[in-house]
Amino acid sequence: MFGAATSRSIAIDAMGGDRGPDAFAQGVALALKDPEFDTNFDELILVGDESILFPALRKAGISGEKRIEVHHASEVIGMDEKPLMGIRRKPDSSMVQALHLVRDGRASALLSCGNTGSLMAGGTLRIRPLPGVExxxxxxxxxxxxxxxxxxxxxxxxxxxxxxxxxxxxxxxxxxxxxxxxxxxxxxxxxxxxxxxxxxxxxxxxxxxxxxxxxxxxxxxxxxxxxxxxxxxxxxxxxxxxxxxxxxxxxxxxxxxxxxxxxxxxxxxxxxxxxxxxxxxxxxxxxxxxxxQYGGAPLLGLKAPVLKAHGSSDSESIAGALKIAANALKYxxxxxxxxxxxxxxxxxxxxxxxxxxxxxxxxxxxx
Amino acid sequence: MFGAATSRSIAIDAMGGDRGPDAFAQGVALALKDPEFDTNFDELILVGDESILFPALRKAGISGEKRIEVHHASEVIGMDEKPLMGIRRKPDSSMVQALHLVRDGRASALLSCGNTGSLMAGGTLRIRPLPGVExxxxxxxxxxxxxxxxxxxxxxxxxxxxxxxxxxxxxxxxxxxxxxxxxxxxxxxxxxxxxxxxxxxxxxxxxxxxxxxxxxxxxxxxxxxxxxxxxxxxxxxxxxxxxxxxxxxxxxxxxxxxxxxxxxxxxxxxxxxxxxxxxxxxxxxxxxxxxxQYGGAPLLGLKAPVLKAHGSSDSESIAGALKIAANALKYxxxxxxxxxxxxxxxxxxxxxxxxxxxxxxxxxxxx
The missing domain is CATH 3.40.718.10 (Isopropylmalate Dehydrogenase)
Incomplete structure (x- = not known):
């Protein structure tokens, strides 16, 4: 149920973007080194193909971290797909699943490097604008x-x-x-x-x-x-x-x-x-x-913070975007x-x- | 009478701009050193206060040049004056006089570093757009x-x-x-x-x-x-x-x-x-x-080329703008x-x- 979330959990569409899941795993590892960030979130939920994400987390040396969870999603929306098509035709894509985690109160914010148009359409349709925001x-x-x-x-x-x-x-x-x-x-x-x-x-x-x-x-x-x-x-x-x-x-x-x-x-x-x-x-x-270094461009005015990072984001940009998402929740x-x-x-x-x-x-x- | 001009004379509003008439005189001197420019115009008419322009030309070493003329104008439109006010209330300003030289066929192009709004309003009202140009x-x-x-x-x-x-x-x-x-x-x-x-x-x-x-x-x-x-x-x-x-x-x-x-x-x-x-x-x-070096921004679509150069133009920018004006006439x-x-x-x-x-x-x- 939307709005019930009091946790400070961040859903990460970990399949989108040009550099793939490794950049996300390394970005998370980087962000975790910041003591302030560490106290600013409850859970990070990486959404995507388990068989790719678990090895990526191991490679980044954070597979043991208790506050990291993997939520399996079998599909990916391509960078060149038509915005609405992707959202409608790929319900088990990492982006749509991440949107639903926020919609359903399992997470309180979302980060994606995926298809901008799909994220804007998906955020508006699935997370919805705040009351009064046109x-x-x-x-x-x-x-x-x-x-x-x-x-x-x-x-x-x-x-x-x-x-x-x-x-x-x-x-x-x-x-x-x-x-x-x-x-x-x-x-x-x-x-x-x-x-x-x-x-x-x-x-x-x-x-x-x-x-x-x-x-x-x-x-x-x-x-x-x-x-x-x-x-x-x-x-x-x-x-x-x-x-x-x-x-x-x-x-x-x-x-x-x-x-x-x-x-x-x-x-x-x-x-x-x-x-x-x-x-x-x-x-x-x-x-x-x-x-x-200012990795994220949020879609502002929705019922939860939704951050879009550059498709070409590296681990540093992703860490930066994660910190902004955590700040948005803290504030x-x-x-x-x-x-x-x-x-x-x-x-x-x-x-x-x-x-x-x-x-x-x-x-x-x-x- | 408009349109009767077959000469390639350029009227220069030589009082406008932040650097004053010296920059114009030096800009003209610089442009004259370019052999191509030299064959691209018939006359340069500097419009402004005679008592300032003649000494400026002497200082720039071009007071003897036959194809340079000075057209006296006693007033100057300030950089901060309201665009239309300046044009209407200062008929003897260097800009209005330069506009009238073009309107009356004495010159075929205009260069000014003065008040942009006044030049746009003045160009549109006094030189007029070409037929069909909205x-x-x-x-x-x-x-x-x-x-x-x-x-x-x-x-x-x-x-x-x-x-x-x-x-x-x-x-x-x-x-x-x-x-x-x-x-x-x-x-x-x-x-x-x-x-x-x-x-x-x-x-x-x-x-x-x-x-x-x-x-x-x-x-x-x-x-x-x-x-x-x-x-x-x-x-x-x-x-x-x-x-x-x-x-x-x-x-x-x-x-x-x-x-x-x-x-x-x-x-x-x-x-x-x-x-x-x-x-x-x-x-x-x-x-x-x-x-x-690309000194001029023309107001395009009028019955004659009207070039606006930066208020802060130096002699080099003015020479550049003059060459563009001459090119516009040549072509x-x-x-x-x-x-x-x-x-x-x-x-x-x-x-x-x-x-x-x-x-x-x-x-x-x-x-």
């Missing part, structure tokens, strides 16, 4: 020089209404508390010019509503593209179309630059020597900015989101009523 | 490791219709010929997943229309954010909201990374020595990727755009008629 949003962590910020929605809902944008702000604010440890995260709305009248109808309507939500979130106003890396805000709210493109363009630009630099630095012996001497600089930057992110959404709905409904009493005003946009 | 678009050049691409619209029209998106594809294709020298530029439509059904209504409708335009442009289909730096296309078409954000996020990420690297490389003597030895690598990358970009828009309008109208004859179908979106 559409879940995909949150991502983007590292900057001094800190990091949450960008959402990264692609779950390409054309949100103004109300859904406000809900995204609340989802992102709660995720920032869990994932980057901010007590009162600053939330900005991404647009193309902070002057009056610039942007789009969606931006104007969202901005007006967000300004009313100061009892719920710390909304600092509109921000432009050039400000996202300047530590102005902890949460950047945008529609899922813009967010997905921004995320992918950033990842791709970073990758292009790293590869370019690497090749140029090994073009001759002089440069190679120089690069060797200044190695520390590159390591420091890589350590701060490498997206791999009870889902309950906080539920309360905040309820509060915001009341505020926005009151304004909407005032507007319709006080004269003709634009109705609140709603899908 | 809204002008701002085109920008983004360098990549192997090449560069045109991103448009970078902010002129945040919420275009599908028809306007198709027109942007045509504008961008012609600009790519001029600015990056491609004979048949590959045009892609930026979206968030190339699978059937992903994206937005705007993307679906634009994609269907663009597929019909193979007699006009080389449309290669949908592309995702991670592909823009992978040399898949020469022109990336998107709405002005997404384009502006992508451009500013990229610039800002690049700037953050450069600054970070510079600081880390000078953190101690070992790293400094290393950086000195591998200097060549950094120079090569900076040379290839520095956005400054007769405006005439090619006019022809292509006419062709595309015929194709799209024919399809629209066929659709209404053959049964009920969605009407062509139009503002």
């Amino acid at each position: 559409r879940p949003a995909l949150g991502t962590i983007i590292p900057t020089r001094e800190s990091k910020f949450i960008l959402l929605d990264a692609g779950a809902n390409p054309e949100p209404t103004a109300l859904q944008m406000c809900q995204n702000a609340i989802l992102g604010s709660n995720y920032a508390k869990v994932a980057i440890g901010k007590e009162r995260p600053r939330v900005g709305l991404l647009t193309i010019g902070t002057e009056e009248g610039k942007g789009s109808a969606r931006i104007h309507e969202s901005h007006e509503r967000l300004k009313q939500l100061d009892s719920v979130i710390e909304y600092t106003g509109l921000i432009e593209g050039f400000q996202v890396f300047q530590n102005h805000v902890d949460v950047v709210v945008c529609d899922g179309f813009t967010g997905n493109i921004v995320l992918k363009v950033c990842e791709s630009l970073f990758k292009m630059l790293s590869g370019y630099l690497k090749d140029e630095l090994s073009a001759n012996w002089l440069r190679k020597t120089g690069a060797f001497l200044s190695m520390g600089a590159f390591k420091e930057i890589k350590h701060q900015l490498d997206p791999a 009870d992110m889902t309950e906080h989101i539920r309360e905040d959404i309820e509060k915001a709905t009341q505020v926005l409904e009151r304004i909407s009523e005032d507007n319709s009493t006080n004269g003709p005003e634009k109705e609140m946009a709603s899908s | 809204r002008p678009a701002l085109g920008t050049i983004i360098p990549t490791r192997e090449s560069k691409f045109i991103l448009l619209d970078a902010g002129a029209n945040p919420e275009p219709t599908a028809l306007q998106m198709c027109q942007n594809a045509i504008l961008g294709s012609n600009y790519a010929k001029v600015a990056i020298g491609k004979e048949r530029p590959r045009v892609g439509l930026l979206t968030i997943g190339t699978e059937e059904g992903k994206g937005s209504a705007r993307i679906h409708e634009s994609h269907e229309r663009l597929k019909q335009l193979d007699s006009v442009i080389e449309y290669t289909g949908l592309i995702e954010g991670f592909q823009v730096f992978q040399n898949h296309v020469d022109v990336v078409v998107c709405d002005g909201f997404t384009g502006n954000i992508v451009l500013k996020v990229c610039e800002s990420l690049f700037k953050m990374l450069s600054g970070y690297l510079k600081d880390e490389l000078s953190a101690n003597w070992l790293r400094k020595t290393g950086a000195f030895l591998s200097m060549g690598a950094f120079k090569e990358i900076k040379h290839q990727l520095d956005p400054a 007769d970009m405006t005439e090619h755009i006019r022809e292509d828009i006419e062709k595309a309008t015929q194709v799209l109208e024919r399809i629209s008629e066929d659709n209404s004859t053959n049964g009920p179908e969605k009407e062509m979106a139009s503002s």
Whole structure:
């Protein structure tokens, strides 16, 4: 029965992803070495083919760990399968079984590196959104020089209404508390010019509503593209179309630059020597900015934390995602989101009523 | 009288921008050293305060050049003035005077580093869009490791219709010929997943229309954010909201990374020595990727080429922008755009008629 779970157990879809179950077993082993993580969960349930998972756990040296369980599932949803097809046609897949463990209260959070579309569809259909949440949003962590910020929605809902944008702000604010440890995260709305009248109808309507939500979130106003890396805000709210493109363009630009630099630095012996001497600089930057360490992008707004890690996640990324999932349970992110959404709905409904009493005003946009 | 100009004269709003008239005079001097540029224009008309411009030209060592003229204008539109206000209230500003030189056929192209909003409003109102062009678009050049691409619209029209998106594809294709020298530029439509059904209504409708335009442009289909730096296309078409954000996020990420690297490389003597030895690598990358060298972002679709250069442009950026303006005149970009828009309008109208004859179908979106 949903919601009955008081345990802090995490279901892991251990078959999805490009690197296979070994990466999961090693990721779990890595996470267990962190004493904080160790006290933050009750059980880890690896879901997948037993005949593969048991050897993987042995190989990673954690087959004896009491709080690790294996839940057998015979199928796997492929990375290229059509999202809904996979969920519907493979009831015994590791992803669907993991979803059901959460739905049925056996686990309280889920981690998967599998097919993103299937996880979004499956999470929405099987775990369901929280009451009042119109559409879940995909949150991502983007590292900057001094800190990091949450960008959402990264692609779950390409054309949100103004109300859904406000809900995204609340989802992102709660995720920032869990994932980057901010007590009162600053939330900005991404647009193309902070002057009056610039942007789009969606931006104007969202901005007006967000300004009313100061009892719920710390909304600092509109921000432009050039400000996202300047530590102005902890949460950047945008529609899922813009967010997905921004995320992918950033990842791709970073990758292009790293590869370019690497090749140029090994073009001759002089440069190679120089690069060797200044190695520390590159390591420091890589350590701060490498997206791999922030392994998870949660589908926010569901009745339990559902984290999607990159298909190409290695053990380090998986360990990072597991820690975020455990943090989300420790902080009870889902309950906080539920309360905040309820509060915001009341505020926005009151304004909407005032507007319709006080004269003709634009109705609140709603899908 | 508009359109009567057969000369290749370029009007330069020489007062706008952060660095003042000296940067323009030096930029002109730099451009004149390029033998190709030298044969590509008839006259350069610097518009602004005579008492400042003449000394600036002397200082740059080009006061004797016969094909340089100074057109006096007593006012300047500030960088922070409201776009339309500036245009309306300062008829004797360097920007308005430069616009009028083009409108009246005294010049055939315009370059300004001034207030972007004023230039967009002024260009649209005083120079006017070409027949059939619904809204002008701002085109920008983004360098990549192997090449560069045109991103448009970078902010002129945040919420275009599908028809306007198709027109942007045509504008961008012609600009790519001029600015990056491609004979048949590959045009892609930026979206968030190339699978059937992903994206937005705007993307679906634009994609269907663009597929019909193979007699006009080389449309290669949908592309995702991670592909823009992978040399898949020469022109990336998107709405002005997404384009502006992508451009500013990229610039800002690049700037953050450069600054970070510079600081880390000078953190101690070992790293400094290393950086000195591998200097060549950094120079090569900076040379290839520095956005400054691609000084101009044209407002495309007007009756004459109007180029906006960064407010912070130095002489090198201004020289780069002047060469692009001269190239646009040499190639007769405006005439090619006019022809292509006419062709595309015929194709799209024919399809629209066929659709209404053959049964009920969605009407062509139009503002």
